[in-house]
Amino acid sequence: MSESLISIRQLSKTYQRGTQPVPVLFDINLEIAEGEYVSLMGPSGSGKSTLLNLIAGIDKPSSGSLLIDGVDIAMLPENDLASWRASNVGFVFQFYNLMPVLNAFENVELPLLLTDLSRAERREHTETALAMVGLADRMDHYPNELSGGQQQRVAIARALISDPTLIVADEPTGDLDRHSADDILNLLDRLNVELGKTIIMVTHDPKCAERARRRVHLEKGVLLSGSGGH
Amino acid sequence: MVTSLNNQFTYIFRLARKNMWRHRLRTGLTIAGIAVAIVSFGLLRTVVDSWYAGAELSSSGRLITRSEASLSFSLPVTYGERIRRLPGVTGVTWANWFGGIYINDKNFFPQFAIDDSSYFKLYPEFIVPADQLSAFQSDRRGVIVGRKTANKYHFKIGDTVPLIGTVYPGNWVFTVRGIYTGADDKVDESQFLLHWNYVNETIKTVLPSMADRGSLFISNISNPAQAATMSASIDSLFRNSLAETRTETQKAFQLGFIAMVDTVLVAIQTVAYVVILIIMAVMANTMAMAARERMREYATLKALGFGDAFVFMLILGESLSIAVAGGVLGIVLTFPLSRAFFSATRDLFLVFEVTSFTLMQQLGSAVFIGLIAAIAPAFNSRRISIVDGLRAVT
Numbered sequence: 194m195s196e197s198l199i200s201i202r203q204l205s206k207t208y209q210r211g212t213q214p215v216p217v218l219f220d221i222n223l224e225i226a227e228g229e230y231v232s233l234m235g236p237s238g239s240g241k242s243t244l245l246n247l248i249a250g251i252d253k254p255s256s257g258s259l260l261i262d263g264v265d266i267a268m269l270p271e272n273d274l275a276s277w278r279a280s281n282v283g284f285v286f287q288f289y290n291l292m293p294v295l296n297a298f299e300n301v302e303l304p305l306l307l308t309d310l311s312r313a314e315r316r317e318h319t320e321t322a323l324a325m326v327g328l329a330d331r332m333d334h335y336p337n338e339l340s341g342g343q344q345q346r347v348a349i350a351r352a353l354i355s356d357p358t359l360i361v362a363d364e365p366t367g368d369l370d371r372h373s374a375d376d377i378l379n380l381l382d383r384l385n386v387e388l389g390k391t392i393i394m395v396t397h398d399p400k401c402a403e404r405a406r407r408r409v410h411l412e413k414g415v416l417l418s419g420s421g422g423h
Numbered sequence: 424m425v426t427s428l429n430n431q432f433t434y435i436f437r438l439a440r441k442n443m444w445r446h447r448l449r450t451g452l453t454i455a456g457i458a459v460a461i462v463s464f465g466l467l468r469t470v471v472d473s474w475y476a477g478a479e480l481s482s483s484g485r486l487i488t489r490s491e492a493s494l495s496f497s498l499p500v501t502y503g504e505r506i507r508r509l510p511g512v513t514g515v516t517w518a519n520w521f522g523g524i525y526i527n528d529k530n531f532f533p534q535f536a537i538d539d540s541s542y543f544k545l546y547p548e549f550i551v552p553a554d555q556l557s558a559f560q561s562d563r564r565g566v567i568v569g570r571k572t573a574n575k576y577h578f579k580i581g582d583t584v585p586l587i588g589t590v591y592p593g594n595w596v597f598t599v600r601g602i603y604t605g606a607d608d609k610v611d612e613s614q615f616l617l618h619w620n621y622v623n624e625t626i627k628t629v630l631p632s633m634a635d636r637g638s639l640f641i642s643n644i645s646n647p648a649q650a651a652t653m654s655a656s657i658d659s660l661f662r663n664s665l666a667e668t669r670t671e672t673q674k675a676f677q678l679g680f681i682a683m684v685d686t687v688l689v690a691i692q693t694v695a696y697v698v699i700l701i702i703m704a705v706m707a708n709t710m711a712m713a714a715r716e717r718m719r720e721y722a723t724l725k726a727l728g729f730g731d732a733f734v735f736m737l738i739l740g741e742s743l744s745i746a747v748a749g750g751v752l753g754i755v756l757t758f759p760l761s762r763a764f765f766s767a768t769r770d771l772f773l774v775f776e777v778t779s780f781t782l783m784q785q786l787g788s789a790v791f792i793g794l795i796a797a798i799a800p801a802f803n804s805r806r807i808s809i810v811d812g813l814r815a816v817t
Binding site for chain 2: 246249252271272275276278279280281285286290292293294295303304305306315339351
C-alpha cells in the first residue's frame, strides 16, 4: 500500500447553471494508494459525489490533474475514457441501477460484452462473481424478484466482473435496512481485504464510514481531513 | 474486438426486444396504430393503382379514334370503312355511348350501342357462347350483358330490360340474349351491349341529325409497335374535314379519362402519405417517452463503458422492432381487408390487387417510421451527460 493509485492535484470543478457558474470543488489534493479503502464523507452539497464521479471518469474536472495508475483521465477523449472505465472501474450505485428487463445473470454479464471473452468464458466468470456475492441460486431472478440487499449484491457482482482496479460506491447502503447494509459493507470489506480492490465509498453515515480504513471529509467543496497521506 | 462487437450486437437486439414489452399496453397500441396506418396506406395506394389498372391492361394493338373537338361529338359512321382500308389495319368496329337509366339513376352500368358484326371480333376477351351471340345477332332489341352487371341486377337470358334514354331520348326496351364473361378476372364484366343498328334506325325517325354516326372507332392494327404512326395516318385521313379525329392507343385513351380525376387521385395519394406522417409523430412520441423513462439506464450503460453508439442502437433497435412489428401486422391485414374493400366497391374497380410494389412501400414506410422516431431520442440520449442521466428520476 505504498504506491499511489490515484493522484489528484489542485482539482477544481465548476458547473454552469445557465449563465451562472456554480463552483463545487476547490483545489483538491488527494493521494489514494492501491488497495486502500477510503470513505468520502460530508454533508449534502459538500461535493463528495462530484469528486467520486471525477475519480470514476464519468465527469471531467474544470482544472487540475487526475492521475489514475499513471493515466491523466481528465485528458482522455470520450471514447478512450469509456474504454478506460470499462476495464478499470467497477460501479456500485445507491439505487443499484440494474437493468430491470435483464435477470441477475444478464446484469452481471453486461460489462463482459465489452471484452473479447467467449460465451462460455463469460458464463464461467459470471457464475463465479454471483457465487462470490452469495447469489449463485438467484441467477435467473429479475431485479423486481430480489430484495434491495440482493439487488445491491448483484450490482457488486457486476462491479467485480471485469476485475477492475478500482471500485467506486456512491451511498451503497443508502437504500437498505441496517441488516442488509451490514451484509453489503461486509462484502465490500472482503473485496478490499481478500481481492485487494481499491474502494472509494461516498457516504454520509458515520457507521458506514467507520468500515473504511481511511476517512476523507469534504465540506463546501474543500477537503478538510484525510488528504495527502496513505 | 470483433467478438466484443458481435456480443454487443446480439445484446442490443435482446435488450431492445425486452424493452419493447416493458409497457405492454403502450407498445400494443402503438403497434396497432402503425398497423392501421400501414393498412390504410396500402389500401389507398391500391385504390390509385386500381384506377390505372384498366389502362395498364388495355391491348396495345387497339387504337381508338374519336372527334378531335370533344368526346361528346360523334363522327360519320362512314369513317369506319375509310379506316379499315388503311394498310396495317386488320379490323374496325365502332360504339356509341347510350347512357340509359335503368329504373333510376343510381343503377349505373356502362351501356354501348355496338356494331354486332364486328365488335366481338375486336374484343376477343369478351367471351360469349356461340348460341347466345347468334340469338343476339338475330334480335334487334337483344342485348349482351357482362356477368357482373347481370349478377348485380339479376338479369337472366330472356329478361326484358327497360331503359330511359338520355343521349337517345325515349323509352327503350331490350331483351337479354346473352351474358359475356371475361377471358380473365381483369376484363371488365359490367358492360351492357346493344345493337347500334337498332338505335340508329329508331333515332333516324326522331332525331335524324344523330343518325349514322359513331362516337368511338376501334381499330386493330397488325403491328402494335407502329401505333403512333398508324394513329397519325388515321388522323391524316380526316384532316381539314368537318369532323377531324384524334386517334390514340386504348391505353392513352383510358389514361385521358383518368386525367379528368387526377386531382382526386393526388388527394388520395396525399392522404396516404399524411397517414404515415401522423403515425410517425405518434411513434416518435412513444419512443421519446420510452427513452426519457430509461435515461438512468442509458447513463448506467455509458458509465459501465458502453459507448453512445450502443445506446443509439438500443433506441433504434427498439423503435425498429415496434415499427416493423406494426408494419408486418399491417401488411398481413392488408390482404383480407383489400378483398373486403373490393367486394364492397365492385362497381368502381375492375381489379383491386395489392401489388408487390405496394407491399415494399408498406414495409419501407414501417422501417422509415422506426428510423425517424428513433432519431430525436437517440440524439437526446447522446447529449445528456452520464452524471445528469444517473440523477434522472424514473
